Amino acid sequence: xxxxxxxxxxxxxxxxxxxxxxxxxxxxxxxxxxxxxxxxxxxxxxxxxxxxxxxxxxxxxxxxxxxxxxxxxxxxxxxxxxxxxxxxxxxxxxxxxxxxxxxxxxxxxxxxxxxxxxxxxxxxxxxxxxxxxxxxxxxxxxxxxxxxxxxxxxxxxxxxxxxxxxxxxxxxxxxxxxxxxxxxxxxxxxxxxxxxxxxxxxxxxxxxxxxxxxxx
Amino acid sequence: xxxxxxxxxxxxxxxxxxxxxxxxxxxxxxxxxxxxxxxxxxxxxxxxxxxxxxxxxxxxxxxxxxxxxxxxxxxxxxxxxxxxxxxxxxxxxxxxxxxxxxxxxxxxxxxxxxxxxxxxxxxxxxxxxxxxxxxxxxxxxxxxxxxxxxxxxxxxxxxxxxxxxxxxxxxxxxxxxxxxxxxxxxxxxxxxxxxxxxxxxxxxxxxxxxxxxxxxxxxxxxxxxxxxxxxxxxxxxxxxxxxxxxxxxxxxxxxxxxxxxxxxxxxxxxxxxxxxxxxxxxxxxxxxxxxxxxxxxxxxxxxxxxxxxxxxxxxxxxxxxxxxxxxxxxxxxxxxxxxxxxxxxxxxxxxxxxxxxxxxxxxxxxxxxxxxxxxxxxxxxxxxxxxxxxxxxxxxxxxxxxxxxxxxxxxxxxxxxxxxxxxxxxxxxxxxxxxxxxxxxxxxxxxxxxxxxxxxxxxxxxxxxxxxxxxxxxxxxxxxxxxxxxxxxx
Numbered sequence: 001x002x003x004x005x006x007x008x009x010x011x012x013x014x015x016x017x018x019x020x021x022x023x024x025x026x027x028x029x030x031x032x033x034x035x036x037x038x039x040x041x042x043x044x045x046x047x048x049x050x051x052x053x054x055x056x057x058x059x060x061x062x063x064x065x066x067x068x069x070x071x072x073x074x075x076x077x078x079x080x081x082x083x084x085x086x087x088x089x090x091x092x093x094x095x096x097x098x099x100x101x102x103x104x105x106x107x108x109x110x111x112x113x114x115x116x117x118x119x120x121x122x123x124x125x126x127x128x129x130x131x132x133x134x135x136x137x138x139x140x141x142x143x144x145x146x147x148x149x150x151x152x153x154x155x156x157x158x159x160x161x162x163x164x165x166x167x168x169x170x171x172x173x174x175x176x177x178x179x180x181x182x183x184x185x186x187x188x189x190x191x192x193x194x195x196x197x198x199x200x201x202x203x204x205x206x207x208x209x210x211x212x213x214x215x216x
Numbered sequence: 217x218x219x220x221x222x223x224x225x226x227x228x229x230x231x232x233x234x235x236x237x238x239x240x241x242x243x244x245x246x247x248x249x250x251x252x253x254x255x256x257x258x259x260x261x262x263x264x265x266x267x268x269x270x271x272x273x274x275x276x277x278x279x280x281x282x283x284x285x286x287x288x289x290x291x292x293x294x295x296x297x298x299x300x301x302x303x304x305x306x307x308x309x310x311x312x313x314x315x316x317x318x319x320x321x322x323x324x325x326x327x328x329x330x331x332x333x334x335x336x337x338x339x340x341x342x343x344x345x346x347x348x349x350x351x352x353x354x355x356x357x358x359x360x361x362x363x364x365x366x367x368x369x370x371x372x373x374x375x376x377x378x379x380x381x382x383x384x385x386x387x388x389x390x391x392x393x394x395x396x397x398x399x400x401x402x403x404x405x406x407x408x409x410x411x412x413x414x415x416x417x418x419x420x421x422x423x424x425x426x427x428x429x430x431x432x433x434x435x436x437x438x439x440x441x442x443x444x445x446x447x448x449x450x451x452x453x454x455x456x457x458x459x460x461x462x463x464x465x466x467x468x469x470x471x472x473x474x475x476x477x478x479x480x481x482x483x484x485x486x487x488x489x490x491x492x493x494x495x496x497x498x499x500x501x502x503x504x505x506x507x508x509x510x511x512x513x514x515x516x517x518x519x520x521x522x523x524x525x526x527x528x529x530x531x532x533x534x535x536x537x538x539x540x541x542x543x544x545x546x547x548x549x550x551x552x553x554x555x556x557x558x559x560x561x562x563x564x565x566x567x568x569x570x571x572x573x574x575x576x577x578x579x580x581x582x583x584x585x586x587x588x589x590x591x592x593x594x595x596x597x598x599x600x601x602x603x604x605x606x607x608x609x610x611x612x613x614x615x616x617x618x619x620x621x622x623x624x625x626x627x628x629x630x631x632x633x634x635x636x637x638x639x640x641x642x643x644x645x646x647x648x649x650x651x652x653x654x655x656x657x658x659x660x661x662x663x664x665x666x667x668x669x670x671x672x673x674x675x676x677x678x679x680x681x682x683x684x685x686x687x688x689x690x691x692x693x694x695x696x697x698x699x700x701x702x703x704x705x706x
Contacts, residue, residue, distance in 0.1 A: 012374050076377045077248030078461050083373075143370040215518075216363045216463040 012075065015066050016141055019087065022059035023094045024134045026052055027127040030097040034123040034193075037104045038116045049105050056098045063091045082210040089203040090137060093130055096196045103192065109185050112175070118168045122161060122193055129157030129197040133204055140207060140214075147211050154204040158197040165194035221287055222407055222430075224295040226437040229403035231301035232313045233263065233441025236399070238449040239310065239472065239503040240391030243465035243511065244384040245447075246454010249377075252447055258385065259392040260439035266396025267435035268428050287407075288559040289324055289550070294403075296320035296546030300538050308448040308456070309534035312502040315340050317402060319539025323546030327554075328562035329597030331620065334613065339500040344535055347501045348509025350479060355471035355513035362467055380462040387469050394476075395503075396435055404434035452531070453507055458515045458522040468514060472506040486684050505535070567595040567623040573661060576622050582615050595623075626662045628700045630654040635699065643692055646675040651696065662697050669693075 033048030066087055070080050111119060132153035139147040172178075172186045241255035284290040297316040304311040318336045325332045366376060413426040424432070454460060460468065478484060480501045488495045508531055515523040553559045569590045578584045586608040595601040598620055605611060611619060632655045635648065650673035659665040669676035676693075678686045 013372050016374075074248070074251070076373060079373065141373045144373075145367060214461075216366055216461060 012066065012069055013141075015062055015069075016087075017138070019059060019062040019066060020090065020134050020138055022055050022062065023090050024131060026055050026059070026094045026097040027130045027134075029055060030101055031123050031127045033101045034104070035120055038111055038119055045104070049101055052098045052101055056094055059091055059094045063087050079210065079214050082213060086137060086140070086203070086207060086210065089199075089206065090134070093133070093196060093199055093203065096192075096199060097130075100189075100192050100196065103189065107185065109189055110182065111186065111189075112178070115168060115171065115186065118164055118171070119190070119193075122164045122168060122190065125157050125161040125164060126193055126197040126200075129154050129161060129200045132157060133200040133207075136204060136207055140211065144211060144214065147207065151204050151208060154200050158201040161194050161197035165190050218407070218412055221291045222404070222433075224291045224298060225404050225407060225434065228294045228298035228301070228313070228317075229399075229434045229437030230441035230445075231298045231305060232395075232399055232403065233260075233438035233443075234445035235301050235305045235311060235441075235449050236313060236395055236503060237392075237442045237446040238453040239507045240395060240469065241384075241388045242310070242450045242453030242507060243460055243468045244388055244454070245450050246456075247460045247462045247465035249381055249384055249462045249465060250388075252450065255388065255450075256443050256446070258389055259395075259442045262389050262392035263396035263438045263442065264432065264435035266393035266398075267400035267431040267438070268396075268424075270393070270397035271400035271428075271431040271435075284321065284324055285563040285565070286560050288553060289328070289561040292549045292553050292561055293317065293320040293324050293546055296323060296542045296549055299545050300542035303541065304534050304538055305445060305449055307530070307534065308452045309531050310449050310453050310504040310508060311534050311538040312343070312504045313399065314402065315343070315502065315535070315539045316542040319542035320546040322539070323543035324550060324562065326543070327547055327550040328564075329599045330562075330565070331598040331602060340539060343500045343502050343505055344532070346499050347475070347505035348512065350499070350501070351471055351475045351506040351509030352513025352516065354475050355468055355510035356517045358471050358474070359464065359467045359514050359517055362463060366463065377462065380466050383466045384462070384469065387466070387473055391469070391473060391503075396438065399438070400431045400434050403437065404430040452527065453511065456527045457508065457511045457524060457531075460511065460514070464511075464514045468507060468510040471510040471513070472503065475506045475510075476501055476503060489681075489683070564596065565598065566625045567598065567601045567620065568625050568660070569593045569623060570660060572664065573622040576663065577619055580618065582611065582619065583609060594625075622661065622663060624662060625660055626665075626697065628659045628662065628665050628697065630657050630659075630665075630700060635696075643696075644675055646673050647692070649673070650676055662693075665697070665700075666693055 029048050029052040033045055033052065036042070036044035036048060067084055069075065070084060074080075076083060132150050135150040136147050136154065139150055168190050169187050172183050172190070175183065237256070237259050241250065241259055244250040245252050245255050284293055294317075297313065297320040300316045300319070301311060301313055318340060322332055322337070324330070371379070407430055408427045413429050415426060416424045416429065418424060454465065478496055479499045485495050485498060508528070512523060512528060550561050554561050569587065569592060571591055574584050574588060574591060577587075587605070590604070595604065601620060601623065602616065605616065605619060630651060632652050635651055647669075650669055653672060654665075654668060657668070659668070666676075670678075676689070678689060
């Protein structure tokens with residue numbers, strides 16, 4: 001039984017890498033999808049919606065497979081709970097990207113031209129924060145000493161997102177020519193996107209605890 | 217009767233399995249790296265293999281119980297040790313089985329009026345301190361080293377998990393093998409000379425000698441202990457003292473093995489001696505003390521806050537209580553055995569002042585002026601002899617041991633037929649021939665036979681500077697004595 005460990009290990013390492021790839025991919029797809037929507041390129045937007053749904057689906061099945069293996073094969077007993085929590089949190093980020101993009105598809109909000117640049121910048125910063133989170137998670141598995149190198153960037157990008165989000169919301173509410181319901185709809189969109197960076201920061205905070213807990 | 221006497225040996229084997237498994241697989245199971253069932257299977261298989269394959273090497277040593285000169289006495293000593301180890305196992309405390317046996321032998325010595333080897337007592341006391349300290353120091357150094365290596369080699373979490381699992385499994389397997397090989401003589405070794413078992417041929421491929429069959433039975437008893445009752449002690453070692461990470465678990469069990477190997481291995485000492493290197497002093501070490509020391513060492517390195525000192529205190533009390541309890545149980549049981557069940561629990565050893573023995577004592581430089589007048593006197597026990605000697609010449613402990621051995625009456629009659637029992641091939645043809653040539657001769661003292669054998673064949677002579685050879689030879693001589701002694705109970 002124990003002699004199959006190495007083979008199992010190679011499989012599980014690849015599975016984790018694939019899963020984190022999916023999280024990273026979903027960020028990029030969200031960024032491209034949001035840009036396409038804001039620029040009115042609906043054909044590309046539809047493609048990205050389809051792609052992010054597929055990515056989310058694959059991410060889910062990878063996560064389930066990983067959880068199953070971790071429990072069935074009683075791997076990493078000391079960090080199993082933390083790793084499962086981390087995987088679930090990362091999966092939640094993936095879901096949030098998909099959810100935000102689908103909301104554009106469902107509600108088709110009218111974003112005024114003057115907000116487009118800020119919106120795109122916000123999306124970029126949020127994706128950066130998740131990207132840093134993905135790097136931190138990879139480091140957690142491969143080289144725990146370098147986790148901190150990536151983790152501080154998550155907070156940095158989250159702060160940047162907050163700044164843009166506040167600025168954007170202020171600008172939205174300054175536009176008195178827009179209906180209140182319209183202004184509130186745009187605000188909700190801004191908040192939903194900004195929330196992804198907040199979640200990434202929460203995951204980073206938890207990861208820092210896992211790092212402390214995972215003493216050799 | 218043989219089967220009945222064997223039961224206490226098997227009970228001791230069971231207790232040993234139930235308690236000492238924690239030394240080899242405790243940290244692996246406690247840290248969650250291995251399921252109890254998996255550990256129990258590996259441990260049992262390798263304990264049995266160690267007992268049957270390597271236990272045969274120690275056939276004639278008979279273990280510590282070999283010093284008991286009546287089979288019923290050995291039964292009670294084994295029983296006393298087994299009960300005390302069982303009680304400690306029930307309390308979940310890892311203890312040393314050999315210390316329980318020494319404690320029980322002390323009880324037997326008190327009962328039979330034999331002199332106690334105080335060196336053993338001192339050894340036990342020093343083991344409680346030296347062994348955990350050494351093991352803790354090793355664990356600290358090793359842990360730092362391992363952590364440095366892991367940190368600088370950027371191993372993936374799952375790869376590290378796999379390597380640690382392998383490490384724990386390999387060290388555990390070796391530990392189990394050694395557990396079986398080293399302790400089987402204690403469990404069933406005493407019964408080898410009185411075994412009615414015959415060699416068994418399995419499909420003309422493997423021959424299982426009588427001692428090997430006994431060792432197999434003993435190994436099975438140890439394995440039964442592992443499966444049925446070892447989990448509690450395993451959890452004390454693996455979790456009770458402190459929560460261990462898998463790497464800590466590996467380092468702890470590895471340090472324990474290294475300490476046992478380096479400080480108790482005569483093999484290493486011999487190797488160093490042969491190559492003209494300075495030897496490492498052999499210190500008394502015990503597996504249970506070593507593993508507990510290693511875990512505490514790592515805990516201290518981590519700041520000491522994670523250590524549950526209450527559990528450690530309990531373990532230390534268990535260490536002290538084990539030999540004391542074993543001695544007490546043994547003494548009381550011997551009383552009942554002798555007086556209620558009318559069993560001969562010891563062979564009274566007499567001591568006689570012969571002129572040959574006095575000469576022998578004089579030849580090593582011990583003054584005999586004040587004891588010469590005692591020639592012809594006989595003493596019923598070593599205790600009585602000691603009190604007389606102490607008044608007259610106040611010898612040192614070493615001198616006293618030599619004098620007592622010189623006066624001990626053995627009444628050995630060399631009998632060729634009895635010697636035929638020695639079939640394992642552990643004495644050379646020359647050695648056997650020398651003994652056979654003395655057929656019919658009678659010796660009052662053991663040492664007279666030894667001298668006669670040394671004169672008859674160079675193969676019976678001790679070799680200067682060859683400690684291992686000399687110890688093997690002494691073991692062989694002790695076994696020959698036991699076989700030939702007219703009233704050995706065999």
